[in-house]
Amino acid sequence: MSGINYYLLSALPGLGEPGSTPPITRQELYKMVSASPAAARLLEALFLGDDLLQRQALLAGQDSQPEPLLLTPSQIRGEQPLPDFLTIPSSDSPRRIPEDQIWNAYYHWAAQQAKQAGSRFLARWIAQEVALRNTLVLARAKALELEPSEYLVADELADPDADFTALLNEWGLAKNPLQGERLLDDYRWRWLKDHESWFRFTDDELLAYAAQLMLLERWHRLNKAEAQEQSVQK
Structure with missing residues (x-):
């Protein structure tokens, strides 16, 4: 573990249970890590996935903030194009759902970022995220009698x-969709807790912390969305 990350991990506040603030x-975490370019790049690879989830929710009318x-x-x-690395090479077959191309x-x-940095955590996180996403795709496709191969990604x-x-x-x-998202994030939290010992005493421990923080923030957003939905229903 690099010295700066060891210091950061020692200084970071403890994280509560799901639903806590x-x-x-x-x-704030990203700013603290910015002095370590390698760690910052890994955080970007992790946090970009959450940004894309928020983008998807907003465009679907599920998140207004x-x-x-x-x-x-x-x-x-x-309204503006995404970074170039999220564009699809012209040689790739177009996806039935454009959002799938981005994912x-x-x-x-x-x-690729995980491979270049030798990040075991990021590689495992992406592997389980892809497996989870595609498992849900298979379930939806079966229910709607669709061809699943047209919707699978990576x-x-x-x-x-992975067994889901x-x-x-x-x-x-x-x-409802919000409850479904909570269940998925609850699984992700358990996955992190079950495997956090794999990443101790390495730079990946910082990433594991960041992933838990990301989930806590997501729960906080879901709580706000749920409160807004209940307010509208009243």
Whole structure:
């Protein structure tokens, strides 16, 4: 572990359980890490996925107050193009859903960042994220009698050993999309807790902390969205 990251980890506040208020923001953590370019690049690879989720939710009308870290407000709203590395080479076959092209490019880019940096955490995180996303795609495709191969992304990066059977059962019973998102993030939190010992005493420990912070912020946003939805219903 580099000296700066060891110092950072010693100085960072402890994180509470799901639903608790984040003690710091992603922006604050990113600023603290900015003095270490290698660590900052890995945080960017991790946090960009959350920005893209917020963008997707906003464009779908599910989130009116996104809080991006890396993308600009115009990019979040779809008014300006995304970074070049999220564009699709002309040689790739177009996806049925344009958003899938962006996710396909993101996962491959993030996996490449993990490989270049030797980040075991980021590689495993992307592998389980791809596996989870594609598992949900298969479930939706089966329910709608669609051809799933047209909607899978970066399938070669997916963790082949991931088992989401129990999660799928819970997710299928969710009363609304917000509850479904909570269930998915609860799984992600458990995954982090189950595997956090793998990443101790390495630079990846900082990334594991950042991923937990990212989930706490996401829960905070979901709480606000749920409160707004309930207010409208009243």
